[in-house]
Amino acid sequence: MLPFDAIPVLSEAAEVSRELARTRRVARATGSPSAALAADAQLALEVRLSALTEDPENAEVIARALTERAIVLRTAVESWRLTRAQRSLEAEAAAVATEAARAGRSLIQAEELLVGTLRARAERLGEAQTALHEERVLTEARRDGVLAALSSLRLREAREQLRNGLLLTGQMREIIAESLPALTRGEPLLLLGETGGAKTALAEYLSRYMLGNEPELVSGYGDISSSQLIGSHELRSEHGATVSVFVPGPLLRAMSEGRPVILDEVNAMPAEFLKRLNRILQLRPGDTFAVQENSGIGVTIEQGFAILATANEQTPHRYRGIDRMSAELVNRFGANSYRVHYPDAGTDYTDVPRENALLAAAAIADPSGNVPLTTEELERVARAAFISQQVFAGSHGEGFTQFVSTEREIDGRPGLEESVLAPRTLVAIVQKVAGSGGQVSLDHALERFVEGVMHAEDRQVLTLILRSQGFLTSTRH
Structure with missing residues (x-):
């Protein structure tokens, strides 16, 4: 059978239906100056659609097409459910490892068995998806229809992901899965990449949806000082007297409240702070940080604190105010450094991006x-x-x-x-x-x-x- 839109009457009926749906939305918009016009247009479109569907020859073509369309949509929906279920099982397996990491221990035998079982079930779902396609997708037109329906479902999911701040591409999922156990232990994370590549969005997503807390966000640009990041004394009036009060900065707030802190464009931060950051990056939840700006009084770092740093590539003349990070500073991130590539990195020039x-x-x-x-x-x-x-x-x-x-x-x-x-x-x-x-x-x-x-x-x-x-x-x- 030809693709749905390749048959003239079906293509026309589909176009009229789409236009009718848009027109109805406008007509329902109370108070809109276009509502009255839309109501008249709606009636005309409904008459046109009825004329198309009530013609005996058209009715037979439409009935066959709708039957085929139903098969395509059921196949796509079942395939999508298998994909979502597979992801869910993989996420469950990853969560077991993350929980062990949060507790600072390795997996016990029972957990290893559970992880193995979950991954095996996920693999079987992938095989079931392949079998579903082999059973249902019998023609090239049906294959194209299923792929188009799956693309529509993926698009809706992608729209929701963007509303949460990040499109979860394969690269992003991989970085999230690999970095999360270390982050839950309070280990620092470094995201490197070119401008506009979603490094900050990834750091925010990790903080909000993976670690479960709203992060403190500090931008490296401008004349920000070490005291602004850590804290400083301010003069305030209390009971008619002027007193000096220490006010914690975003870094100390994150430590004491057990929240992540994002150091955005860390290689644009002042050298005096980066020297101190070398030591701070070694601290973990449960440790005490002596605050020089507050007479050395210690702050206990609460569980949930982690440093997520982003840095632009060190390309000469491209990014203003960017300094090369010292080897000592980079080494503090250990194996938790990830290069965030632009979408479709590695794709051939002739492939669809x-x-x-x-x-x-x-x-x-x-x-x-x-x-x-x-x-x-x-x-x-x-x-x-x-x-x-x-x-x-x-x-x-x-x-x-x-x-x-x-x-x-x-x-x-x-x-x-x-x-x-x-x-x-x-x-x-x-x-x-x-x-x-x-x-x-x-x-x-x-x-x-x-x-x-x-x-x-x-x-x-x-x-x-x-x-x-x-x-x-x-x-x-």
Whole structure:
């Protein structure tokens, strides 16, 4: 059977149904100036849909299509449930290890058996999913339909993940699973990567949803001092007298309250603090920290405290105010240092950048999973973002070299010096388009982005990348 939308009457009925659903939402918006117009349009669409479905020939085609559609949707939903159940079992197994880590011990024999059982059950669910597809997916059209339905379900999940602050790609899940046991013991974590790669979002997600506490967040930029981070004395008026009172800073608050602290862009923090941080990174819950700013009075570190630090790559001339972290400081993080790559890292130039595309779609999808941009537009802008990210990160492999000048390639420098269509920039651009009510096109939004780039050579490279994907074809930069 042909794909649902490939049969004219089905394609028309589907389009009318989608438009009718949108129109009904507007008509229900009490007080909206468009409500009356929508009510009239709703009636016209309902008449049109009835005419389509009541025609005897159309009715037979639609009935067969709906039967096939039901099989596709049931297969997709059952497959998705198996995927979710598999993840749940894997999370249970990881939770057992995390609980042991929190208690500072290794797994006992009973726990090892439980973990083995949970992982075996998860593996069997994966096999059941494969068997389901072999049994139900008998044609190429049905396969495409199941994949499209699964993509829609994944999109809705991705939308909810973004609302919680982080798209859980394979890379993010891996870092979370591996780092969590150490974090629960109070060991520090270092996240390295390029700008806009979701390092801070990952640290916040780990703090809120994995460790279960709202973190203290300290930005490394500006003239922040060691006393501002740890605490300082302030003069206050009490009972008609002026007294000096010690006020804890975010680091001490996190220690005493048993909460994580995020040191954002730690390599932009003052050298005086980084020297003290060497010692602080060795402390664990239960230890006492002597506060020099408060006459050496000790603060007992409560369970739940952990330091999560982020740092931009140390690329010359790219990030202002960034100092190279000492080997001593980096070593304090031990094996808990993770490089956070841009989405789709390792993907070939010719492959579809699925993570960037999912991020863009999830950022503008409505609760039903509908996206106001076409699949073709999303894929093109996702590929442009992916290429810019790889060129910015220094990828000079096949396909990317056309965007890197010979001089930069010889010097081993990245193809983009300061600017990139990073994940957060991609989200901002598609949200601007989606939220404009049709007033701003994707091409126009990308043109505005390029015009805002200060570095002249970067503007040229970004224009070349965007034109390679069919954007800015009538614009000169």
